[in-house]
Amino acid sequence: MNKLTRRSVLRTGAGFLAFAAPVLGARIARAKNYGPGVTDKEIKIGNTGPYSGPASGYSAVPKSHAAYFKMINDQGGINGRMVNCISYDDAYTPPKTVEMVRKLVEEDGVLLTSATLGTPCNSAIWHYMNQKKVPQIFVATGATKWDDPKGHPWTIGWQPNYQSEGRIYAAFILKEKPGGKIGVLYQNDDFGKDYLKGLKDGLGAKASMVIVEASYETTDPTVDSQVVDMKAKGADIFVNCGIPKFAAQAIRKAAEIGWKPLHVLSSIGNSVGATLKPAGLENAKDLVSDFYVKDATDPKWKDDAGFKTWTAFMDKYLPDADKTDAGNVAGSSLAAMTAQVLKQCGDDLTRDNVMKQVASLHQVSVPMLLPGITANTSPTDFAPLKQVQMAKFDGQRWELFGDLIKGEIG
């Protein structure tokens, strides 16, 4: 029987330490604070997008998002960690989004989701993500409800929301033509109705200026009758909130019937390639719209540093993609924002810290934002982009004018 001597105690202690050291070492490594999906070498993130189905036209968003992270990994990753971005197809159907996002969170164990696309799809996982406390950051939809830091502190949007754009149009109209009569063309769904609400809220007491509210369905063949009706009722301001196909039809029809209103085109439909060319550039002269990202078809950016960065990225990582597809601008910008957040997190890559960093963005710029426009957030402000700049179409390209405008929801 060994006696309890000082030597035996020391020996036992040393032996214990030798065994425990790796365990303690692991504890110390944990002090780096890793959430799910994070190791010394990798950060796992994910999203869902419409690779198939009726909204597959938006698939450039998740594709360019994933490609951007490939570029970041080739450049050495973020703080030495590779970003593993898992992207699943949800065919733009909410039940599939729920299933695939649950797979991301429960099976793949991602740290966060970034740039999940579509208002109905994000609505379907909104409660789940907040219940599970998984960051659902920079969702690719302009609905207004994502700015809800109190009720849903784990979800944040990105682009200027449609309602605030509607308010910006209202402010512009009140300045340019305060006595006019407004006809509004909008899509009969969430984003169309958000525009309409923002416009009316912005007009405030003068909401009666809106004399025609004409909606269309995405399955309609044309919007000709709506445009003719507006002219017949004497509207002299036209707020055109159509997606490219319908915006173009409306512009063409207005020219055909010789209607020359003050024509405000929403940012959804202001692509030169997708809307104005099919409508006829001569018909689109003097249109007014608002921008927050650079128009990829506009040659004036060709010497701009941010635009060059983006073009180089597109040429190398998505050589076959269509640069005029606005989805490529959106997807890569969302990825750049996400990368910025992960960089800010440093070695504290927990879900809590992700949201803390997301809520403390200060004048963050990514390559394709208009000069001067930056993303800013605070714990009570979950709307990263708020500014836009108005532009007038001169028959060839959009000419930006005036200052950056901020459109907040009152």
Added chain:
Amino acid sequence: MTSVRDEPVAVAAARPAAGTRWAPAMRHWVIAAAVAAALVLPLATSSFVTFQITEVIIYGLAILGLNLLTGFNGQFSLGHSAFYGIGAYTTAILMHNYDVAYYWTVPAAGGVCFVVGFLFGLPALRLQNLYLALATFALANAMPQILKFHALEGWTGGVQGLVVDQPDPPDFLSMLSGDQWLYYFTLAVALVLFAVAANLIRSRTGRAIMAIRDNPIAAAAMGINTSLYKTLTFGVSALFTGVAGALGALAVAFVAPDSFTIFLSISLLVGLVIGGVGSIPGCFIGGLFVLYVPNIANSVSTGLAGAIYGIILLLVIFVMPAGAAGFARLAAVRLGRLRRRDIA
């Protein structure tokens, strides 16, 4: 099906009559084993897989509804996404706007869908085959827009949809997680409805339903009220699919117009054909296909998911032209023949 020894088994299998094909004892064992496996499954898998299997059962139930109409009564429908949607919205509206307990909303959804299906079946009486398919296609196309219609927005939540609270397990089963409880709840409803469907098909009514499919004139000559049975089948079919929709709303915990587009109808039709037209257990195979094959296609290539789904679909149809049920029957016949040869 009496002529199983003849060669054109596949053709015969595509149009099964009622009656039993397997030895009854063996069939009971297979069903008992399947139910036992279904009962222990959530205890052995993660909550995500439990959720997926819940969805498979729900799709299987929706396909069963379509099968009653198309497989057993011979009426085509591309409109079952609409019934599924009505069921889902009935549950969501009752829970969201009127605080009704979730278990009452399931029969309510079935009842509403039965009425809607029956009423839709009345004009559908005048339409045959392709024309009926077109009429139901119109219903499926209209449904998302009706749900968005602003006069109904107070109920349906418009384009934003409605959030449904996921049901909690009752107190005496509090050891189950939410996903597990929902699985058992869905399984129980599905088992009841599958038993109802199997008994219905084996009854006088079932024989009448199938007689109308096989030869409507002969059926009428035998004194079957064809128009009543056809509309009733439409109603019952909508009831089954509506209950599936209600369970789907509980599982996903969210309803929106975009969940119930024509693509859902097409998925259900694909599931029906894959599982086997006119086969009740085949509906589950169809449910498995509807849920898992898009995921498999996606895991092969995200960008080409649609094309790979198409290739898988073609291969399956090529290998199993009469669906999974027909394939199983064919296999049983071939095995039986082999065994007889061994004995001889």
